Amino acid sequence: MSSPLAKPQIIAHIQKSLNYTVFDSKWIPCSAKFVCLGNFARGTGVMQIYEVQHGEAQLVKEVEKPKPIKCGTYGATSLQQRHIATGDFDGNLNIWNLESPEVAVYSAKAHKEIINCIDGVGGLGIGDGAPEIATGSRDGTVKIWDPRQRDTPVANMEPIEGETKRDCWTVAFGHAFNDQDRCVCAGYDNGDIKLFDLRNMSLRWETNIKNGVCCVEFDRKDINMNKLVATSLEGKFHVFDLRTQHSTKGFASVSEKAHKSTIWQVKHLPQNRDIFMTAGGAGNLHLWKYEYPAQRSKKDSDGVDVGVAGTVNLLQNVTLSTQPIASLDWSPDKQGLCVCSSFDQCVRVLIVTKLNVV
């Protein structure tokens, strides 16, 4: 790893300027296409499909919708159907078949305010159990939806009456390694991170990282929960080892600060859960690797198991843009391929090399 050539390189493959503000970009599973979701200047929403072809991103389809679209996921659809679930500025959850996008396959008025974040599990062969979608909103609630049930959520995580409502910025599924177990993690604007156990319908763990939580992600959704990364507003991120939960100390964690600005996104490499990329507010990307400690748990002075956090190593970093990178998505099919969008109205396809040798 000493020679510079052995390090992974982040290569800008394709860069495409768009005529709208793009909030989210996602690969369509089992294809060389990706979807961009956003907001036209005239106040409407837009979904565009691009295909990567001959070193270019070619527009395949464009659909305009009445409300700006904030986020989307393929996590709860089958590989055959590949329906995208989206959340919009008005709090609507929609599921679209992009082959015929005129009418939504599923539609629900999910929240009173903007849906900030969405995640899915149980589809694409990722995660055992039922397909479910989680949405988090400015109205302070996190709701779980089953596409087979119309109009009402299957679970609702909300602050109790009279409590101040915190803006939920991010949600992520995890722990879906059999039919029953499943967790959803939510991050809020006041730095709260809450881990809900959907099997027992209880709050399993919570902590506060002092600054707004911009993004949380489990290293994998479909395993016995292992690690969780949470990124924050002032440029720090925390990696929690979820294997050992101490009754008072909670989970062991390691934090790292490398970005000088907000870390907007964190995404784990689908082919290797210990490598992840963070995207920052100054248009930069950092590629990290988590190294496990020799022993992942130890006994504390009372003889109780307590987790031991590992370390994070920076593998590579680049600056792409002057504007925040708001979305990032690894291709589930092709290792090292990723798409990201930034607020300079640009979407980029990147290639990260040598990921299998680190």
Added chain:
Amino acid sequence: MTAEEFVSLQNQGAVIDYNGKVPVEHLDYGYIEKCKDVKYLEKILKVLRSGEEGIYPDLISFCETRLELLDPKNRLLITDKPVTTAASLSKDEWGQIVDDLKMWQEESKKTEDSLKHQPLLNDIIKENIPPIRGSNQSVDIQQKQNKNHCKRPLPRDYQEWDKFDVEKECEQIDSNSSTTSDTPAIVNTGLSKLRTTLDASFLAEREQLNLATREKDKGNEAFRAKDYEEAIAYYSRSISILPTIIAHNNRAQAEIKLKHWNNAMKDCQRVLKMEPGNIKALLRRATVYTNTGRFETAAEDLRTVLKQEPQNPAALKLLSETELKLQDEGMIKKKRKGKKILIEEVDGDDGHNEKRQGGLKGEIFWVLYIINHLSHNLYNT
């Protein structure tokens, strides 16, 4: 240590003040070169970079190299790098990447077409999906305060003390302490709840392959995190979908780590059935053999590996180890053999010396027998 050095060290120690301002004297090649305090160097570098005391590009880079020497992974050394583009790579390298990408694009087109033309298997899939979660449950975001708030026992009156049953009370206290005490730590193994087989028969071949690969990847990750049992579970899942050589081989390795020699052997055998001469499987089988005391069979496997790959370092190492053990064993065996015969021969004897004699007799007898036998054979042919 000379007096001068001592003084300078003392000075260094005395003036380091992390909260205060860095004195101008410290912004100096001599000082930076000698400074061993990473934190203070960071501070100096920050001052230099800020330009408050003037801009000295040489000194900045000097300070950076010094910091790199002391702490190569220091955060301050992370510099903004422009993104790499095709132009900054060598032609070959870029060509390879482009070809690779092109292949993937074509392949994914085919996959997509095949997905589209597949009949919808909705009914079968639906049967496999668990039912909808108990609808619209809600969870309070706030942590429920100590669920098991201990009720303070009320003071008993005197009459009640008469009925006091010590044993019963003790039992109750015991059971209380075991049930109500919060589990101090939850260790997430969850292995028992992980299914080790998956039914993917309703999926198309392509999807099966995807799924099997993913389960195998999960196994690899668990293996890297030293969760060998979990790794085995995921490899088993992968194998249950689509038995591949890699998954079997990897499971064998995980079984070896856990010293489950039998299971490891089974996996190796299966690989060798699928692909005779698979180097990894041979190597792993050899490991199993050496650990179960079958050094000769192990050596045989290793020699087969070395025939294919004469420079295979793992095989060379293992072979030399095995041969050493073989020698040791050979010596032990020899001793044992003598003893064995000795016991067989002199059943009932109690004299120590006679025993040895009897043993010798026995060995001689055997040698003679073999020679006789050989000569007999020779004459016959």
